[in-house]
Amino acid sequence: MDKKAIKILLKTIKTAQDESLSDWFYWDHYMQYITRENFEYAKKHGVMYEQENINHDEICRRIEAAVTKIEKQDVVNAFLYSLSTRQLEYRSFLSSYCIAKSLAEHSFTPSPAPNEGICAVCELHTYEFEEPIEFNTINYFKYKDGSCFDSLIQILFDLEQFPKLPVVKPCENDDKILKELKTIIETSEPGDRVSQLKK
Helix, strand or coil: CCHHHHHHHHHHHHHHHHHCCCCCCCHHHHHHHCCHHHHHHHHHCCCCCCCECCCHHHHHHHHHHHHCCCCHHHHHHHHHHHHHHCCHHHCCHHHHHHHHHHCCCCCCCECCCCCCCEECCCCCECHHHHCCECCHHHHHHHHHHCCCCCCHHHHHHHHHHHHHCCCCCCCHHHHHHHHHHHHHHHCCCCCCCHHHHHC
16 A cells, blocks of 8 residues: 555544544544645545445445455455564454354344334444445554454445455464464463453
């Protein structure tokens, strides 16, 4: 991916966060901190995006279409590759792929009252797609933290991005890191917390 475009994304969202912690993630807020020229550049290189109007059922259809185009081994390779290279944008695809593969085909199914605005099958809330959806903050966290997602909107973005990134292969060091991680987890104490495992 184009390094300048990534830098534009990260700087735009970080500036919005520094200016206001309460509403930095809103389109109208963070778009104040980017020129049209820079936005078009980042958009051209597939790093920033226009808002989209997508309803629940279309989100599910697009997830199903996207996941069928992805080979499981390619997703596994991407995750492993991220361990030694620290290219965190490759990290979340494995989680998104697994969730998508297990997602039951469904239309929006209201939960029992008083939660009618939440889909009983996937827990997507109507407020998440009633307004235009923006993907730039999702991409920000992919590059910044390698965040894994659980919202179908985030998973949709992840799966549609995967084929756009270069195909990568893990190396021996990645296998070594994975084995070390597994050993730490397997030998941990029952009461250990995530923070202790990270240390």
